[in-house]
Amino acid sequence: MVCVAVGYLMIYLINLICVQSEPCVAFLRLQAKQLELPIQVYYPANEQNPLVVLTWQGLQPELPSVLLNSHMDVVPVFPENWTHPPFGAEIDQEGRIFARGAQDMKCVGMQYLAAIRALKRSGATFKRTIHISFVADEEMGGRLAMLPFVDSKEFRALNVGFGLDEGIASATSEIPVFYAERTVRRVIFQISGTAGHGSLLLPNTAGEKLSYILERMMAFRKVQFQRLASSPELSIGDVTTINLTQVQGGVQGNVVPPLMTAFFDCRLALDIKIPEFDANLHKWAAEAGGGIELEYEQKRGHIPPTATDDTNPFWVAFKDATDELGLKIKLQVFPGGTDSRYLRQVGIPALGFSPMNHTPVLLHDHDEFLHAETYLKGVQIYQKIISNVACV
Missing domain, CATH: 3.40.630.10 (Zn peptidases)
Structure with a gap:
């Protein structure tokens, strides 16, 4: 067998x-x-x-x-x-x-x-x-x-x-059980600016605006990085991650481009207020000098976590099984994305395991x-x- x-x-x-x-x-x-x-x-x-x-x-x-x-x-x-x-x-x-x-x-x-x-x-x-x-x-x-x-x-x-x-493998005796996922925001900044010869100091270039956006996004990222580093009880799923994944633009080395595009992969922790996060993106775009359009490759709303208490009989049954088997489990927020989010989004409790x-x-x-x-x-x-x- x-x-x-x-x-x-x-x-x-x-x-x-x-x-x-x-x-x-x-x-x-x-x-x-x-x-x-x-x-x-x-x-x-x-x-x-x-x-x-x-x-x-x-x-x-x-x-x-x-x-x-x-x-x-x-x-x-x-x-x-x-x-x-x-x-x-x-x-x-x-x-x-x-x-x-x-x-x-x-x-x-x-x-x-x-x-x-x-x-x-x-x-x-x-x-x-x-x-x-x-x-x-x-x-x-x-x-x-x-x-x-x-x-x-x-x-x-x-x-x-x-x-x-x-779920995910574990190098220790504990097995993680994922009851929620972070909200995915894949943000695209379409940054327009003054174009011209690379030997000039032109105002309001796309590069200047990109620099400002990078400064704001990386400052937000640094706070989350420090929070994770200083709190041993937190896992990556408990904080917001922001990563610059693509930068596109330019014609040749001596031409200031009229357009640059920056892609950011953002995973919002459960404690983030999503409307406030989105509002900040638009605020930073305006502060950078205007001429910036925001697009979202992925923009989904908050996904409610699965209840892990007596209000959820399926959780109780799951926990009873792991207890009876003598398994060490640890509740966590999934750091990436799985199909569980689509179940939770329509009100179906789901666990990653x-x-x-x-x-x-x-x-x-x-x-x-x-x-x-x-x-x-x-x-x-x-x-x-x-x-x-x-x-x-």
Whole structure:
């Protein structure tokens, strides 16, 4: 049984880490057939971005269901920096499985299915229906998969009341549990200014205005950096991050350009007042000398965090399961973005959780790996968690 469970993961890693979506869907159809579960394939945006849902109907299907979500897509690789083929799913003598997606997040999707397989074989039944979803486009922001899906009649028909999604590995004994995410603001400053010969001291140039914007944004960033450095109890998800990611403009070395563009990736902490932050951006643009237009590549409103107290019976069931298993968990705000935000935005409580403690954090890194023993232990953990949340 152990060899079979690890084998399924390795086959999944080999067959699904690809650009094409067809092998992913074909593999999941096979899993659904073996599990004797109905499967639906949706295309919320286009045929290149499928969304697959397997369903295990509960004894009381009218109750809000449980959604176990994972994503099929992965980030690119640089094979020359890997010691094992990144798409080979090779296992070494220490039991480490090397492959892109081993942590982010092929392991979780297969742990869901392995846990469901074990529960079905044990004869378990649950009050609530369980949906296991595999989505595309998560690494690109979910705009072609989960985002349009949650607004569809097909999603509403699933009657989702609670969701589980990915977390992050932990090098310590603690496993982080993510109950919220920061608000993403990708801000673009289109900065117009006086153009002319590079030998002159022209007024109101785009470069001068860019310098002012950089000064203001980096001053804000410095405050957050110092706050994080001076407060050991805080994690990166508790502060606001601001990073200059792109600067564009210019014609040639001796010409003052009429336009420069600056891109900033901003992740707003839960304590930030979003209207006030946006107002400051416009204020700084005006103070820089005018002629600056603001655009947003991403501009979403505040996403309410998932309640982690007695008001949320799913949280209580989840916490009871981790307590019974003797797991050390730590509530955190997710530093990046996952598809959980789309569930929370429509009022569905969701938790991010990947049972990968005593594991170096290697998502998006070279030589991404997961130990087989950690993977198998995670299957047992999910059996208990699924059993608890599906019986609330």
